Amino acid sequence: MACARALAQAGVAVTVFEKSRGTGGRAPTRWVDRETTPPVGFDHGTQYFTAQSYDFLAQVLAVERAGAVAPWAGRVVNLSYGVITEHEITEHETGEPAVAASKWVGVPGMASFCKHLALGLDVQVQSRVLGLAHGPQGWALDVQVGQAPLAETSVAGFTHVVLAIPAEQASVLLKHTDPEMAATAANVVSGITWTALVGLAKKTGTAFDAAFVADSPLGWVARDSSKPGRAPGERWVVHATADWSKIHENSPKDQVAQQLFDLFANAIHTVQKPDFLSAHRWLYSLPRNPLGVDFLLSKSLPLSACGDWLSAPNLESAYLGGHRLGKHLVAQWCLPG
Ligand SMILES: Cc1cc2nc3c(=O)[nH]c(=O)nc-3n(C[C@H](O)[C@H](O)[C@H](O)COP(=O)(O)OP(=O)(O)OC[C@H]3O[C@@H](n4cnc5c(N)ncnc54)[C@H](O)[C@@H]3O)c2cc1C
Numbered sequence: 001m002a003c004a005r006a007l008a009q010a011g012v013a014v015t016v017f018e019k020s021r022g023t024g025g026r027a028p029t030r031w032v033d034r035e036t037t038p039p040v041g042f043d044h045g046t047q048y049f050t051a052q053s054y055d056f057l058a059q060v061l062a063v064e065r066a067g068a069v070a071p072w073a074g075r076v077v078n079l080s081y082g083v084i085t086e087h088e089i090t091e092h093e094t095g096e097p098a099v100a101a102s103k104w105v106g107v108p109g110m111a112s113f114c115k116h117l118a119l120g121l122d123v124q125v126q127s128r129v130l131g132l133a134h135g136p137q138g139w140a141l142d143v144q145v146g147q148a149p150l151a152e153t154s155v156a157g158f159t160h161v162v163l164a165i166p167a168e169q170a171s172v173l174l175k176h177t178d179p180e181m182a183a184t185a186a187n188v189v190s191g192i193t194w195t196a197l198v199g200l201a202k203k204t205g206t207a208f209d210a211a212f213v214a215d216s217p218l219g220w221v222a223r224d225s226s227k228p229g230r231a232p233g234e235r236w237v238v239h240a241t242a243d244w245s246k247i248h249e250n251s252p253k254d255q256v257a258q259q260l261f262d263l264f265a266n267a268i269h270t271v272q273k274p275d276f277l278s279a280h281r282w283l284y285s286l287p288r289n290p291l292g293v294d295f296l297l298s299k300s301l302p303l304s305a306c307g308d309w310l311s312a313p314n315l316e317s318a319y320l321g322g323h324r325l326g327k328h329l330v331a332q333w334c335l336p337g
Contacts, residue, residue: 001117002059002319003162003306006326008121010335015158016121017143019128022111023118026285027315029109030197032276033231038108040231042197042224044280046110047210047237048072048103049315055323056316059117060104068116070228071102074209079267081215084208107229132161132177134301160302160329164322166190166284167309178298181305184291188309191242192249193219193285196260199276200234206268217244218263235276238264242285253279286313295325304329 001023004014022028027046031039051057063069076087106112124145130152131142140156163170167188174182210222220239224230238260240248248256257279265271287309295306306325311317 001114001121001123001164002322003164003326004121004322005117006323007329010326010330012330012333012335014121015155016118016123017127017129017141018123018125019144021125022115023123023125024111024114026282027106027110027114029106029111030278030280031109032197032199036231038229038231040233040235041109042235042237043105043110043222043227044195044197044237045282046315047220047222047239048074048105048227049113051102051104051316053316053320056319059319059323063113063116064104066116068107068112069104070107072105072227074103074223074226075207076103076210076212077208079208079211079213079215079221084211087212105227107227108231129173132173132303134177134303139302160304162325162329163303163305164307166307167287168284170305170307170309178301178303180300181296181298181303184296185305185309188287188289188291190284190287190309192245193242193282194240194245194248194256194260195280195282196238196240196257196264197276197278197280198236198238198261198264198274200236200270200272201275202272203234204268204270204272206270211267213267216263216267217241218260218267221264221267236264236268245281245285249281253281256281294321295328 004016007014029041030044031041033040051060060069078085078087126146128144129141130144133140137156139158139161140154143155144150144152167185168190171182171185209226212220217240218238219241222237224237225233225235240260257277261274261277290312291310293310295304296310297304304325306321308318311321
């Protein structure tokens with residue numbers, strides 16, 4: 001979305017194809033009740049993001065003025081063998097000076113951030129790109145659209161294609177189009193994350209709002225309802241570690257949800273039974289060996305890629321990579337902007 005915005009701002013006609021029902025990617029919100037104000041949901045992917053570079057901070061502050069993001073004052077700690085220490089936000093490898101250490105979240109849910117970035121853009125949701133072909137008329141995409149029954153269609157006439165999807169998915173799409181880029185993407189491996197969404201009837205009284213957990217299959221627990229603009233209640237998001245998630249890769253969802261809840265209840269010392277319990281598996285969660293570059297340009301075709309498998313596994317780096325790719329293409333095409 002960052003790339004599409006940079007291009008659109010320079011007057012380029014851009015179409016974004018998104019396979020899911022909504023935008024947000026790995027920074028989404030799972031809504032469980034949209035009838036209330038604010039709606040009830042869980043941030044089941046990205047938990048919070050930093051804005052440590054000037055470019056990204058400027059964008060985040062603009063979205064804050066529109067009310068779609070806000071700083072989260074939640075107390076984040078390290079929890080190791082029951083011992084709590086404060087967690088300091090460290091500077092990401094953005095190559096820019098640190099200008100802010102706030103923890104930012106979308107309002108009323110994480111998905112609001114990307115939704116705001118998408119405003120004014122031509123975004124085709126429920127549109128999964130299955131194939132790419134380049135010919136004299138430019139690019140043609142095979143796109144699977146809608147919910148079941150799914151239909152397949154071909155959309156043609158694009159001068160350039162940007163892939164902003166996880167490495168594993170990019171390598172499949174690029175296999176027959178640009179084998180060299182496909183091989184580069186295939187070298188990047190993502191971890192798996194199992195996530196549990198927990199709703200409790202009563203407050204837990206836990207002394208922290210989120211914790212990086214060191215001594216358990218849990219990597220992270222967060223009181224989602226402590227974020228700004230959220231519906232009242234006691235809702236927690238629990239991320240398992242990559243190792244535990246890999247071992248349980250193919251375990252049934254309900255079983256994983258219960259196992260993670262038991263570990264969570266033990267970690268925060270609650271005897272409550274969950275009011276709401278669900279699990280989500282992130283198959284391509286975080287790239288383990290990102291390339292450390294903003295973006296990748298094809299050597300032979302009008303084709304490029306951005307995303308966290310190129311830059312670094314966090315929202316700010318993914319944004320910056322996309323934004324800089326958009327700016328690079330605008331400069332390459334000698335457009336004002
Ligand atoms: C569990 C979890 C926790 C995280 N926590 C944090 C955190 O606290 N802070 C932080 O900064 N970062 C966090 N991250 C990382 C952050 O979410 C990612 O780095 C960032 O969202 C990557 O953005 P992206 O645009 O590269 O990819 P994505 O967000 O994955 O976006 C790619 C989009 O492409 C779509 N897509 C894929 N294939 C196709 C196709 N063939 N056709 C059409 N559409 C397609 C997908 O549906 C998706 O919407 C977390 C990630 C996970 C999974």
